[in-house]
Amino acid sequence: MARVKDLWKNRDGSRTSRYGSGKRYLAVWEGPDGKEKTRAFERKIDASRHGSAMETDRLRGSYIDPRAGRISVRTYAESRWFPLLVHISENTRDTYGRHLRNRIYPAFGEREIGSLTRADMKHFVAVMDKDPELSPSTVHTAFATLRIMMQAAVDDEIIIANPCSRVKLPRITERVIDPLSPDAVLGLADVLSPRYRVAVFLGAGAGLRRGEALGLVVPRVDFLKRSIDVRVQAQKGKLVDLKTRYSKRVVPVDDLILEEIRRHMLRYEPGPEKVLISNTWKAIAKPSSFNSCWAKAVEKAGLPTGTRFHDLRHFYASSLIAAGVNAKAIQRRMGHASITETFDTYGHLFPDHEDLGRGAIGAMLTRFDEDSGTDPEQGN
Known part of the structure; x- marks a missing residue:
């Protein structure tokens, strides 16, 4: 069972050598490998909630080691995600690489990938949307690059969920084709x-x-x-x-x-x-x-x-x-x-006029009546 350990006090109430230094409460739980896992928190309630959540994930079979998400976005992209994209075209690789260098790394490159939240994603989109040099379509493709990478991190059991999900993007105005003369x-x-x-x-x-x-x-x-x-x-x-x-x-x-x-x-x-x-x-x-x-x-x-x-x-x-x-x-x-x-x-x-095709049905049915010898007034 998950538990919380006080790093500042011993069981008898006496102070430990760490008293007053660093985070006080240590969440302790058992991982899928049977070994104890830990993470320190400032507040006891946070440590308790985290330990319980880890225990629940282990029982459900959806456990992911929190330490896996401590890898930086740049390190994960360059060492694990990008090198394995062997199924995409060179143009697509270039597009991904360009968005990583120009937008994703400046925003999140040194952040731990497990620390990214949906709020971070919304802010990322808002910043790009305010950039006068970026079109809505560019915002879409840049965010798609990040979303695909974060989903790969989920699949690699680096993070639990994709923070890019359910993030609204700017509307792309349809481009009306005006052909060259x-x-x-x-x-x-x-x-x-x-x-x-x-x-x-x-x-x-x-x-x-x-x-x-x-x-x-x-x-x-x-x-x-x-x-x-x-x-x-x-x-x-x-x-x-x-x-x-x-x-x-x-x-x-x-x-x-x-x-x-x-x-x-x-x-x-x-x-x-x-x-x-x-x-x-x-x-x-x-x-x-x-x-x-x-x-x-x-x-x-x-x-x-x-x-x-x-x-x-x-x-x-x-x-x-x-x-x-x-x-x-x-x-x-x-x-x-x-x-x-x-x-x-x-x-x-394409032609779209209300009179286009008008009379075609009447002409077809009239011709059918004439060919069959049927009198529309008399019936059969």
Whole structure:
């Protein structure tokens, strides 16, 4: 049974050598290994409650040694959590690492992981939310990194519960897609570095993401079937698997796009692994280098600062919608995981007029009556 020991007085009431020094009351309980565990407290009631709680957890089979939570957040992240993230993509690892360095370590790096409370988490979110340089989406991803790490600590039996649970985050305002105009797309192609010009047409004419465009290999371009087979993407100067299985897709393309690819191939030899687009050193282009060229092109084209390569993808989707391509086909060509993702992103671009389809049902039923010879007034 759990008990409390007075560190300042002996059983006979005499003072111990520790009288007046340090915490007075020692909670004593038995751990799952049968050995005594202890923790000192200022107040007797706190020691009693803690000992009882530990005893209850042991009996329930949910006991966690309080000493395990004394490891610092930084030490746990760098020695146990982060090195074992072998199942995630390199991009995701970079995202986690960035949030650890820039936000989580400054706030909690030297704190014992077992000392973090839900109040600490709420304060962390509030501080980030007040930072004018952080968007709500960045706050969400930074907090998600911390929440995932803390859940790992629960799974590793470092802490009892995840303090990040039930913490409200700032609302993310939905971004209404306003597609680029054809003039803007062509303008970007004209001012972007010639080595990267074809990437504009891969984004606007095939819906490829930046990494997919930079990682497209020549053998995956089928000039006869007029299609592009998306199978890999470029990350940090090398080809890697796509993020999801849904991203793997065959995209039909117009002759204009194929002609741009031909022109590029005549001007530039394929890079490593026969990649279509390479940098000036004939290596696979890195995002940082491409982004620098892209930002200059956006400025030269007179487009708003912040115009992204991903906006070319929105142009592609909006063009398909305007052409009457059905949503399911658009989903496949975009590499979306579900039709819901397609509608959530581009639903406002689909025709939605109250007169759309009006008369179709009447015409169908009238035609059926005429074909069957049934008189609607007489019945059968």
